[in-house]
Amino acid sequence: xxxxxxxxxxxxxxxxxxxxxxxxxPSGAIVGILGPNGSGKTTLLRLLxxxxxxxxxxxxxxxxxxxxxxxxxxxxxLAVVPQExxxxxxxxxxxxxxxxxxxHLGPFEIEGPRDAAAVEQALASTGTAHLADRLFATLxxxxxxxxxxxxxxxxxxxxxxxKAEATSRFLLLDEPTASLDLAxxxxxxxxxxxxxxxxxxxIVISTHDISLAGTLCDTLLLMRDGGIVASGPVDxxxxxQNLQRVYDVETEISxxxxxxxxxxxxxxxxxxxxx
Amino acid sequence: MTxxxxxxxxxxxxxxxxxxxxxxxxxxxxxxxxxxRAFDFSVPFADNPDAQIxxxxxxxxxxxxxxxxxxxxxxxxVFQGLLRNPLATPFTLGVSTGSALxxxxxxxxxxxxxVAGISAVxxxxxxxxxxxxxxxxxxxxxxxxxxxxxxxxxAGVTMNAFFSAIILFVQYFASFADTYxxxxxxxxxxxxxxxxxxxxxxxxxxxxxxxFAWLARPLNLLALxxxxxxxxxxxxxxxxxxxxxxxxxxxxxAVSVGGPIGFIGIIVPHLVRLIVxxxxxxxxxAATLFGAAFxxxxxxxxxxxxxxxxxxxxxxxxxxxxxxxxxxLIRKR
Amino acid sequence: MAAHSKALTALAAWLAAMLLAPQPxxxxxxxxxxxxxxxxxxxxxxxxxxxxAVSSYDTYPPEVTALPKVGALIDPNVERILSLKxxxxxxxxxxxxxxxxxxxxxxxxxxxxxxxxxxxxATIRELGGRLGDQATAESLAGRIERGxxxxxxxxxxxxxPRTLVVFGRERLSLRGMYVSGGIGFLNDMLGVAGGxxxxxxxxxxxxxxxxxxxxxxxxxxxxxARAANSAYPTxxxxxxxxxxxxxxxxxxxxxxxxxxxxxxxxxxxxxRVVEGTLEIARALHPDAFK
Numbered sequence: 082x083x084x085x086x087x088x089x090x091x092x093x094x095x096x097x098x099x100x101x102x103x104x105x106x107p108s109g110a111i112v113g114i115l116g117p118n119g120s121g122k123t124t125l126l127r128l129l130x131x132x133x134x135x136x137x138x139x140x141x142x143x144x145x146x147x148x149x150x151x152x153x154x155x156x157x158x159l160a161v162v163p164q165e166x167x168x169x170x171x172x173x174x175x176x177x178x179x180x181x182x183x184x185h186l187g188p189f190e191i192e193g194p195r196d197a198a199a200v201e202q203a204l205a206s207t208g209t210a211h212l213a214d215r216l217f218a219t220l221x222x223x224x225x226x227x228x229x230x231x232x233x234x235x236x237x238x239x240x241x242x243x244k245a246e247a248t249s250r251f252l253l254l255d256e257p258t259a260s261l262d263l264a265x266x267x268x269x270x271x272x273x274x275x276x277x278x279x280x281x282x283x284i285v286i287s288t289h290d291i292s293l294a295g296t297l298c299d300t301l302l303l304m305r306d307g308g309i310v311a312s313g314p315v316d317x318x319x320x321x322q323n324l325q326r327v328y329d330v331e332t333e334i335s336x337x338x339x340x341x342x343x344x345x346x347x348x349x350x351x352x353x354x355x356x
Numbered sequence: 357m358t359x360x361x362x363x364x365x366x367x368x369x370x371x372x373x374x375x376x377x378x379x380x381x382x383x384x385x386x387x388x389x390x391x392x393r394a395f396d397f398s399v400p401f402a403d404n405p406d407a408q409i410x411x412x413x414x415x416x417x418x419x420x421x422x423x424x425x426x427x428x429x430x431x432x433x434v435f436q437g438l439l440r441n442p443l444a445t446p447f448t449l450g451v452s453t454g455s456a457l458x459x460x461x462x463x464x465x466x467x468x469x470x471v472a473g474i475s476a477v478x479x480x481x482x483x484x485x486x487x488x489x490x491x492x493x494x495x496x497x498x499x500x501x502x503x504x505x506x507x508x509x510x511a512g513v514t515m516n517a518f519f520s521a522i523i524l525f526v527q528y529f530a531s532f533a534d535t536y537x538x539x540x541x542x543x544x545x546x547x548x549x550x551x552x553x554x555x556x557x558x559x560x561x562x563x564x565x566x567x568f569a570w571l572a573r574p575l576n577l578l579a580l581x582x583x584x585x586x587x588x589x590x591x592x593x594x595x596x597x598x599x600x601x602x603x604x605x606x607x608x609x610a611v612s613v614g615g616p617i618g619f620i621g622i623i624v625p626h627l628v629r630l631i632v633x634x635x636x637x638x639x640x641x642a643a644t645l646f647g648a649a650f651x652x653x654x655x656x657x658x659x660x661x662x663x664x665x666x667x668x669x670x671x672x673x674x675x676x677x678x679x680x681x682x683x684x685l686i687r688k689r
Numbered sequence: 690m691a692a693h694s695k696a697l698t699a700l701a702a703w704l705a706a707m708l709l710a711p712q713p714x715x716x717x718x719x720x721x722x723x724x725x726x727x728x729x730x731x732x733x734x735x736x737x738x739x740x741x742a743v744s745s746y747d748t749y750p751p752e753v754t755a756l757p758k759v760g761a762l763i764d765p766n767v768e769r770i771l772s773l774k775x776x777x778x779x780x781x782x783x784x785x786x787x788x789x790x791x792x793x794x795x796x797x798x799x800x801x802x803x804x805x806x807x808x809x810x811a812t813i814r815e816l817g818g819r820l821g822d823q824a825t826a827e828s829l830a831g832r833i834e835r836g837x838x839x840x841x842x843x844x845x846x847x848x849x850p851r852t853l854v855v856f857g858r859e860r861l862s863l864r865g866m867y868v869s870g871g872i873g874f875l876n877d878m879l880g881v882a883g884g885x886x887x888x889x890x891x892x893x894x895x896x897x898x899x900x901x902x903x904x905x906x907x908x909x910x911x912x913x914a915r916a917a918n919s920a921y922p923t924x925x926x927x928x929x930x931x932x933x934x935x936x937x938x939x940x941x942x943x944x945x946x947x948x949x950x951x952x953x954x955x956x957x958x959x960x961r962v963v964e965g966t967l968e969i970a971r972a973l974h975p976d977a978f979k
Contacts, residue, residue, distance in 0.1 A: 468925055
């Protein structure tokens with residue numbers, strides 16, 4: 082269980098970006114964090130990943146505060162897929178994915194066959210095995226995202242010889258479909274669903290894509306201005322009323338025969354309806 | 357092929373290159389000597405000019421070239437990894453300006469202090485580099501969190517500007533002869549004529565290279581950005597600190613031995629990456645060895661091409677650097 | 690009436706002659722010199738009383754220390770120069786801008802360039818003419834030439850030691866070593882004094898000598914020549930001498946013939962060049978000067 086309890090955080094201490102936020106991510110859950118730009122979604126993700134510490138409040142993994150574990154220990158259970166990946170040098174796909182295995186290596190240890198196997202498996206489950214020798218920089222946006230997800234999977238792979246591991250793992254994705262076109266959005270969504278079903282890793286997605294969140298996630302967190310507007314099971318939280326409170330937009334929510342939720346923005350709250 | 361095998365193959369290949377350079381370079385020079393006589397140990401050393409040329413003039417110079425070349429190349433790799441920019445050089449963050457100031461002060465004011473048998477100019481150059489590093493580090497640390505590379509760059513540029521101003525000021529009061537000597541120091545000079553400067557630089561070099569070895573994997577992670585690196589278990593602040601300080605130490609040591617010789621720190625890392633790829637665990641050892649061979653070769657050219665006149669080695673590296681960048685530019689199209 | 694008209698005609702003729710004839714140039718009365726060795730020449734020519742300012746590096750003769758300083762090669766203070774209202778300024782040949790400014794202001798310019806030993810007497814003669822006293826110049830130049838010849842004769846026939854003339858290096862180190870090449874007044878003085886320059890084949894005035902070159906050329910004598918104010922402090926001379934021991938195979942080091950000649954007369958190509966050359970000759974051939 083990954084838990085945030087009443088966390089306050091600001092990059093500049095005088096201006097908090099998160100104001101008393103609480104969130105529970107049980108193992109195996111798929112949590113969606115929704116909210117407009119500046120609501121603190123990415124920051125919350127950073128707190129969850131342990132790359133930032135809250136000024137007030139706690140973030141705990143299985144009851145133990147993240148700050149008390151070493152970064153390497155945390156990295157074996159928490160992996161982050163950022164919105165965009167900029168590479169400074171010409172690494173191949175295989176090399177990028179292999180970097181996910183670094184938390185499992187000793188200080189001067191070189192990756193071995195078990196690491197290679199974990200990477201192979203990760204690439205296969207994201208459909209990028211055929212890209213292994215390509216330069217990462219030459220890939221399309223969707224392919225890059227899948228490779229970075231593969232790296233995260235390799236990072237979370239339970240096959241580690243360094244310590245007896247607890248089982249729950251968490252994959253944190255920041256706007257995974259933001260810069261992708263429709264085909265890739267579909268791809269990533271189904272990939273995440275499949276991964277969740279296969280691996281029983283908890284997934285936390287921060288996203289703009291309300292329909293994606295509504296369809297994929299079982300729990301939603303709606304944020305605005307660093308605070309939580311609503312949280313809980315999708316069916317309870319995804320209401321027009323809540324969306325209006327978060328986005329200032331009137332919406333209509335319906336269910337598509339395929340089971341996906343459709344959210345249609347109608348007008349900005351307070352605008353007169355069009356004739 | 358596994359990384360391990362690639363590692364050993366890389367080290368073997370570039371190591372052979374470096375060893376060959378160090379063994380062959382002392383055999384050639386602007387004057388002709390008899391090697392047989394140089395190695396004729398029955399003749400007392402003090403009476404054997406061939407031996408003196410080989411063991412006092414050429415061999416220390418070659419070893420110094422290997423040390424300085426290796427340090428500049430490796431420091432270049434680390435700075436490029438730290439700043440996530442393949443165009444960064446060991447001189448980007450102001451280290452060499454600090455050492456230049458130290459050297460200029462020593463030359464202009466005729467300092468005659470000698471530390472551990474090392475004369476004033478190298479000592480002052482090293483001290484100057486430490487001061488520069490300290491200032492840049494303090495400036496970059498002043499921010500709340502860790503060591504931001506943007507702030508590092510700004511601090512380095514500020515330092516460069518500030519120290520350059522002081523250098524111009526000192527130059528103004530220097531005599532014509534001192535200015536000339538300063539200019540020549542800036543062009544690089546590997547004629548150490550004794551093993552002492554090499555030995556004196558060894559502790560710093562060993563420490564820096566040891567830290568580089570540890571930094572290889574962190575630098576790979578940093579290439580994806582500090583946040584990604586952090587989420588993969590890297591203590592980014594500690595790694596950046598270590599990278600900055602160790603690479604600056606290596607640069608300071610190299611500059612104090614041979615002066616601020618340019619272009620090695622950018623040509624060698626580039627060429628090495630073209631051959632072995634971007635994995636720092638291969639690039640760092642390869643660049644160190646290739647840098648050593650490269651500078652030894654450049655110095656060989658510098659001291660033989662216009663014999664009896666010996667060119668400063670910095671001229672040769674610069675003359676290679678220009679066309680090299682042109683070639684890079686053309687390739688990229 | 691005849692005497693009057695004769696006198697008037699004579700007066701008119703004299704007046705006409707005075708007004709119409711070209712004015713003879715007056716010898717310069719306010720001299721400024723930016724070149725220390727030429728300052729010495731000016732004083733040696735007896736025109737010292739007419740010098741109103743010198744360069745920042747001038748030290749000889751002692752009178753110049755009281756004079757205003759107007760800069761030197763890199764930083765001549767044009768305003769200061771002009772404010773002193775000179776009619777004759779000695780500048781370096783490379784100071785084109787300064788020459789231009791002075792000429793525009795109607796001031797005579799004497800442009801000096803370093804040359805070899807012969808250049809010193811040539812400068813003396815040329816300067817003498819410009820200063821309006823060719824005779825003194827001729828006599829001074831002649832004296833110098835005879836003095837040089839005298840030294841040459843004195844050491845003639847003696848074996849000429851292979852000599853390295855060092856005029857700059859880093860303190861307590863053999864790095865950054867600058868020596869005299871086969872051109873220039875130091876090289877010429879050495880030749881007159883009975884020595885052979887080991888770098889005679891390198892046709893530049895200054896050579897950066899590497900360790901290898903120095904060892905390979907086996908000088909019998911090493912002369913470290915410096916201006917008096919660049920001399921090694923007395924307490925540090927021993928250490929500076931010992932630095933050479935690293936190159937023990939050089940005959941000069943082995944036979945302890947590394948000599949410090951910290952003497953302005955050696956490094957300044959001026960009227961004292963005979964005394965300077967004599968110092969070098971004494972160092973190379975002590976037995977010729979008992």
